[in-house]
Amino acid sequence: xxxxxxxxxxxxxxxxxxxxxxxxxxxxxxxxxxxxxxxxxxxxxxxxxxxxxxxxxxxxxxxxxxxxxxxxxxxxxxxxxxxxxxxxxxxxxxxxxxxxxxxxxxxxxxxxxxxxxxxxxxxxxxxxxxxxxxxxxxxxxxxxxxxxxxxxxxxxxxxxxxxxxxxxxxxxxxxxxxxxxxxxxxxxxxxxxxxxxxxxxxxxxxxxxxxxxxxxxxxxxxxxxxxxxxxxxxxxxxxxxxxxxxxxxxxxxxxxxxxxxxxxxxxxxxxxxxxxxxxxxxxxxxxxxxxxxxxxxxxxxxxxxxxxxxxxxxxxxxxxxxxxxxxxxxxxxxxxxxxxxxxxxxxxxxxxxxxxxxxxxxxxxxxxxxxxxxxxxxxxxxxxxxxxxxxxxxxxxxxxxxxxxxxxxxxxxxxxxxxxxxxxxxxxxxxxxxxxxxxxxxxxxxxxxxxxxxxxxxxxxxxxxxxxxxxxxxxxxxxxxxxxxxxxxxxxxxxxxxxxxxxxxxxxxxxxxxxxxxxxxxxxxxxxxxxxxxxxxxxxxxxxxxxxxxxxxxxxxxxxxxxxxxxxxxxxxxxxxxxxxxxxxxxxxxxxxxxxxxxxxxxxxxxxxxxxxxxxxxxxxxxxxxxxxxxxxxxxxxxxxxxxxxxxxxxxxxxxxxxxxxxxxxxxxxxxxxxxxxxxxxxxxxxxxxxxxxxxxxxxxxxxxx
Amino acid sequence: xxxxxxxxxxxxxxxxxxxxxxxxxxxxxxxxxxxxxxxxxxxxxxxxxxxxxxxxxxxxxxxxxxxxxxxxxxxxxxxxxxxxxxxxxxxxxxxxxxxxxxxxxxxxxxxxxxxxxxxxxxxxxxxxxxxxxxxxxxxxxxxxxxxxxxxxxxxxxxxxxxxxxxxxxxxxxxxxxxxxxxxxxxxxxxxxxxxxxxxxxxxxxxxxxxxxxxxxxxxxxxxxxxxxxxxxxxxxxxxxxx
Numbered sequence: 001x002x003x004x005x006x007x008x009x010x011x012x013x014x015x016x017x018x019x020x021x022x023x024x025x026x027x028x029x030x031x032x033x034x035x036x037x038x039x040x041x042x043x044x045x046x047x048x049x050x051x052x053x054x055x056x057x058x059x060x061x062x063x064x065x066x067x068x069x070x071x072x073x074x075x076x077x078x079x080x081x082x083x084x085x086x087x088x089x090x091x092x093x094x095x096x097x098x099x100x101x102x103x104x105x106x107x108x109x110x111x112x113x114x115x116x117x118x119x120x121x122x123x124x125x126x127x128x129x130x131x132x133x134x135x136x137x138x139x140x141x142x143x144x145x146x147x148x149x150x151x152x153x154x155x156x157x158x159x160x161x162x163x164x165x166x167x168x169x170x171x172x173x174x175x176x177x178x179x180x181x182x183x184x185x186x187x188x189x190x191x192x193x194x195x196x197x198x199x200x201x202x203x204x205x206x207x208x209x210x211x212x213x214x215x216x217x218x219x220x221x222x223x224x225x226x227x228x229x230x231x232x233x234x235x236x237x238x239x240x241x242x243x244x245x246x247x248x249x250x251x252x253x254x255x256x257x258x259x260x261x262x263x264x265x266x267x268x269x270x271x272x273x274x275x276x277x278x279x280x281x282x283x284x285x286x287x288x289x290x291x292x293x294x295x296x297x298x299x300x301x302x303x304x305x306x307x308x309x310x311x312x313x314x315x316x317x318x319x320x321x322x323x324x325x326x327x328x329x330x331x332x333x334x335x336x337x338x339x340x341x342x343x344x345x346x347x348x349x350x351x352x353x354x355x356x357x358x359x360x361x362x363x364x365x366x367x368x369x370x371x372x373x374x375x376x377x378x379x380x381x382x383x384x385x386x387x388x389x390x391x392x393x394x395x396x397x398x399x400x401x402x403x404x405x406x407x408x409x410x411x412x413x414x415x416x417x418x419x420x421x422x423x424x425x426x427x428x429x430x431x432x433x434x435x436x437x438x439x440x441x442x443x444x445x446x447x448x449x450x451x452x453x454x455x456x457x458x459x460x461x462x463x464x465x466x467x468x469x470x471x472x473x474x475x476x477x478x479x480x481x482x483x484x485x486x487x488x489x490x491x492x493x494x495x496x497x498x499x500x501x502x503x504x505x506x507x508x509x510x511x512x513x514x515x516x517x518x519x520x521x522x523x524x525x526x527x528x529x530x531x532x533x534x535x536x537x538x539x540x541x542x543x544x545x546x547x548x549x550x551x552x553x554x555x556x557x558x559x560x561x562x563x564x565x566x567x568x569x570x571x572x573x574x575x576x577x578x579x580x581x582x583x584x585x586x587x588x589x590x591x592x593x594x595x596x597x598x599x600x601x602x603x604x605x606x607x608x609x610x611x612x613x614x615x616x617x618x619x620x621x622x623x624x625x626x627x628x629x630x631x632x633x634x635x636x637x638x639x640x641x642x643x644x645x646x647x648x649x650x651x652x653x654x655x656x657x658x659x660x661x662x663x664x665x666x667x668x669x670x671x672x673x674x675x676x677x678x679x680x681x682x683x684x685x686x687x688x689x690x691x692x693x694x695x696x697x698x699x700x701x702x703x704x705x706x
Numbered sequence: 707x708x709x710x711x712x713x714x715x716x717x718x719x720x721x722x723x724x725x726x727x728x729x730x731x732x733x734x735x736x737x738x739x740x741x742x743x744x745x746x747x748x749x750x751x752x753x754x755x756x757x758x759x760x761x762x763x764x765x766x767x768x769x770x771x772x773x774x775x776x777x778x779x780x781x782x783x784x785x786x787x788x789x790x791x792x793x794x795x796x797x798x799x800x801x802x803x804x805x806x807x808x809x810x811x812x813x814x815x816x817x818x819x820x821x822x823x824x825x826x827x828x829x830x831x832x833x834x835x836x837x838x839x840x841x842x843x844x845x846x847x848x849x850x851x852x853x854x855x856x857x858x859x860x861x862x863x864x865x866x867x868x869x870x871x872x873x874x875x876x877x878x879x880x881x882x883x884x885x886x887x888x889x890x891x892x893x894x895x896x897x898x899x900x901x902x903x904x905x906x907x908x909x910x911x912x913x914x915x916x917x918x919x920x921x922x923x924x925x926x927x928x929x930x931x932x933x934x935x936x937x938x939x940x941x942x943x944x945x946x947x948x
Contacts, residue, residue: 671794675808676783706807
């Protein structure tokens, strides 16, 4: 086989390989570059050139026009020389790019975006995209300031900006990014957050446990230089709060919904999730469908998932039937007791409003009644005093009559006698009866009664001072704001919340410890903490204090770069296959033809390893590997070994099917040999010219004589 | 001129040549006859190493053919004319180019090569067809081009591998006629593999019969056909008589 190349064709082959590799790499990388450039330009048109904009403001679509006017106003007023560009609107959200003039690209401005843009109509938030920058995600608040200080000392760093849990590190130049990124990664590697997580239900004093955990850590042999308790309630609590709110919401809805208790008949067993149908009764529009939510011995609880129960303060007992799959009513299962809590609540609220209205009126009337009573008491007291005076006078008169008047005339005597008799009668009546009554009247504690009336009056005044109208208004507001949900809707909501909560883990308490220095062996520490803190359910997790990640644009360009590498890699493979099929197939086809007339292979390795297959494999491997890596191809899972192996396989396949790819006329070949042509002449004049058009054919035209 | 000793060639389990010994003298015309598959074509292809024998020796003009290096072999082949059964013309070249191209590739000036090619075509009566392509010619004409191509180098020896086997019977005559003239006029050493008994009788100095990879009988045509010893010779004699 080597003879074939020795007489000069090896030059042609080497030239072919070199040009194939160069062309293949140029073609693959060129096409990939074109794709990359196209997408890159498209991206630039969409989101501006590198560093052109600093913010993406997310604005509700319907408020876009007003928002743009406001942004222009803010720009002119606060950031003269600003840039504004409205780009894509996605899912009802317009995205507006805002570029700050260089003098305003400061930490102060970038950390006060909300104060500048908070009043923009329809603003749904913003994304910081100041460039060139390195984004550190999930920076723990306990080390943020420390990290900031260290990072800002790095060469090339302009300043850092806090953006939620992220830290944006702005560099002076784009070229500084690699070294700054490396520097940040080096700093972050020095900080580890060791988190101790306690299961739900464990109430933990994070400060106390944190300090104890620190002692435990310090007692370990470690190269860590510093430990600190950095437990933060704010850190990552949003989801917890949301989940807890959902749980509360579910509980509220559960108590707001009608209570359904099922008493299964003897022999009937119910299971959770089973459905029961109740016939429509009274004002019910449709039958009720109940889902069993719990079974407790002989009783079961359920939830209405379809229909509305009777509006009644009383418990309503109905007969329940199993709901079959097709919506048909099945067997009788027992009595179902429904308490319409929602109706009861609404009824109670209405009654409260009524009571308050009556109370206000009652207070007014009571106040008037007390006033009247006080007036009566005063009149009574005055009357009593007059009676006392009268009693004294009567007594004096009576005494006078009893003594007689010697100086009186006969007329006077008669008048006196008559008057005396009258007054005596009166006086004695008054004195006798009047004294007893007056005594009893005098015994009445008028002052006490007045004091009581004053007390009642004060209380009534207090009642009147109460802003009943405000109470009524608020109760009315509560009544109006009570969820206007039917039982079916409540049931569906609870099911939905349960579905969501079912896939979520509601974390318990946690303690976060900062470890500066060597990363801890979290699994070894977990056992130590479980023992020392006497909590076998405790788990430890070690995380970085922050994670460097490309910014939004960097991420897109990284993906584009990956796409480019994949395209380049795939094109390299395709190009290699084409080159092998069009050019090298003719060579191997010729070699196979020539070998047919040769002596049988005598060397053992040749019989086992066909040299031609081996050569084809090596050629294919070399060709593909060279083109692939020169084209900067990078396909996932295609390691150098895989690429070389693929090339080898392609080469072997080429050798096996060479005659099919590029048949060689054996008659012409034999004629060439018999005429004393060298192998290179045979190739150039006999084999290549009629072969498939390709690089070999093209290059051969410069050497071909006929 | 040509000495072949104990020449052996196998294709896997199939033995094509089982130890052939053959001598051809300068200027001699030897016709090799035998049934299909007896090794005739393999034998003459071994002579210019179109087929590599497994064993034996071939001495041509005092040169050990099997010991030749690749460049030496190429030079050697230019001294040997070979006419194929299937003509083996280069389809993309004209008749003239087919006849001259190896001269040019061998270093000859184009004009001189063309002159010699035309002269060679003259010998086979195809000068007029010089600019035509092989596909435009009849089988007999194509074979005559093949003959012209073999002759153009003035070879020391001509090897003919059943030159008429692919031709219609009507066309066989024109080729045999050319061959016969060449044998008579050029005096070149020729080894011809053919089944044409009458042609062999007319032109051969010696006929060699082969069977199962061996030479079974040889001798002047009159002798071998007069008193054939081998079965093959007897069969050919019968053909001649019929």
